[in-house]
Amino acid sequence: MGNVSICIPVYNRAQEMERAIRSALEQTYSDIEVVVVDNASTDSTWEVLTKLAASDPRIRAHRNETVLPRVQNWRRAVELAKGDYVKLLYSDDWISATAVERSVEVLEREPDVGFVYTAMTWHYEVPETCYRRGAGRMSSLEFLVRSATVEDQVPVSTSCTLMRRTDLLDAFQDELPTNLPFDFSHGLGLDGTLLWRVADRYPSLHHIPEDLAHSADPHAGEPNTRMQIGAEKHEMMWWAYRNAFAQSVLASRRPAAEIRALRAALLVSCVPLRPTAVARRNLRLYRLLFPGRWWAATPFAASVRGLVWRRVGQPLDPTIPL
Numbered sequence: 001m002g003n004v005s006i007c008i009p010v011y012n013r014a015q016e017m018e019r020a021i022r023s024a025l026e027q028t029y030s031d032i033e034v035v036v037v038d039n040a041s042t043d044s045t046w047e048v049l050t051k052l053a054a055s056d057p058r059i060r061a062h063r064n065e066t067v068l069p070r071v072q073n074w075r076r077a078v079e080l081a082k083g084d085y086v087k088l089l090y091s092d093d094w095i096s097a098t099a100v101e102r103s104v105e106v107l108e109r110e111p112d113v114g115f116v117y118t119a120m121t122w123h124y125e126v127p128e129t130c131y132r133r134g135a136g137r138m139s140s141l142e143f144l145v146r147s148a149t150v151e152d153q154v155p156v157s158t159s160c161t162l163m164r165r166t167d168l169l170d171a172f173q174d175e176l177p178t179n180l181p182f183d184f185s186h187g188l189g190l191d192g193t194l195l196w197r198v199a200d201r202y203p204s205l206h207h208i209p210e211d212l213a214h215s216a217d218p219h220a221g222e223p224n225t226r227m228q229i230g231a232e233k234h235e236m237m238w239w240a241y242r243n244a245f246a247q248s249v250l251a252s253r254r255p256a257a258e259i260r261a262l263r264a265a266l267l268v269s270c271v272p273l274r275p276t277a278v279a280r281r282n283l284r285l286y287r288l289l290f291p292g293r294w295w296a297a298t299p300f301a302a303s304v305r306g307l308v309w310r311r312v313g314q315p316l317d318p319t320i321p322l
Helices: 014-025 045-055 070-080 099-109 140-147 165-171 190-199 225-229 231-250 256-270 277-289 302-311
Strands: 004-010 032-038 059-063 085-088 093-095 113-122 128-130 136-139 161-164 204-215
Touching: 004 014, 004 070, 004 099, 014 032, 014 045, 014 093, 032 045, 032 070, 045 059, 059 070, 070 085, 070 165, 085 099, 085 165, 099 113, 099 161, 099 204, 113 190, 136 140, 140 190, 140 204, 140 256, 161 165, 165 190, 190 231, 231 256, 231 277, 256 277
Parallel strands: 004 032, 004 085, 032 059, 113 204
Antiparallel strands: 085 161, 093 204, 113 128, 113 161, 136 204
16 A cells, blocks of 8 residues: 655644644554644744654654745645655644544545545534545535535545645645635635645545544634634635635536536525525625626536525525634
């Protein structure tokens, strides 16, 4: 089997980082390296990291001379990796002991699978399992149709995935253009873009329904979504991910009919299927995602019918947190 790099970018998260690293070292799959890139932290992150690295040769510790934009730090960790397969594990996340072994088995056995993703537990006020569906393959088109809604049971976090290093490197984009009237300088949506772009290259993906990945709010460090934009700006977060998805669709190499289906899925996820003021406003914003060709959609394409059925009569609240 191919070797695996677990890449952990970190900034000012000594406590969370140690939990992530230890979960990586406790994997039942033995052929791993743990690549940790400290983005010039100002707390004790580097001291903790060097101490951990001295205790286990599987840890490769690096420190940036200056603070990079966070996506560039993600990319730096993957560039330093030597494995055939990569798990990009965020510093406030951690993984169960069998996560890598079970995922590698699938990618070795099924070369036409773009990546493996597992269910994930979010340990907030009340632990909640996300990203769970039936075990096994799903078409990449179905994955992308479900991704158009963002809140559906498919991931935007790479911490619950394992993919080929070359695919992940090709998927990186440091920032996303937008025509929407929001400030997206926070970079929200770039994590989902990594998954959507890799999915676009393969016919299938594979799901493991057990909770083999975990996440919790960090105490400090690089702000996460809730810390950075605050509870009052969920609408901006909502549109940030849809803008990122639209940019992925614009760059897609899928057949024209599938592109129309993805546009339709995004349209149905953005615009309530009842004539309301919210629907009219959201339609105006949706049109900005695809300037000049916003109407190029097939709302009742087979891959979108289930999504349409779920949306019929359903109120759409863009302030609901993801």
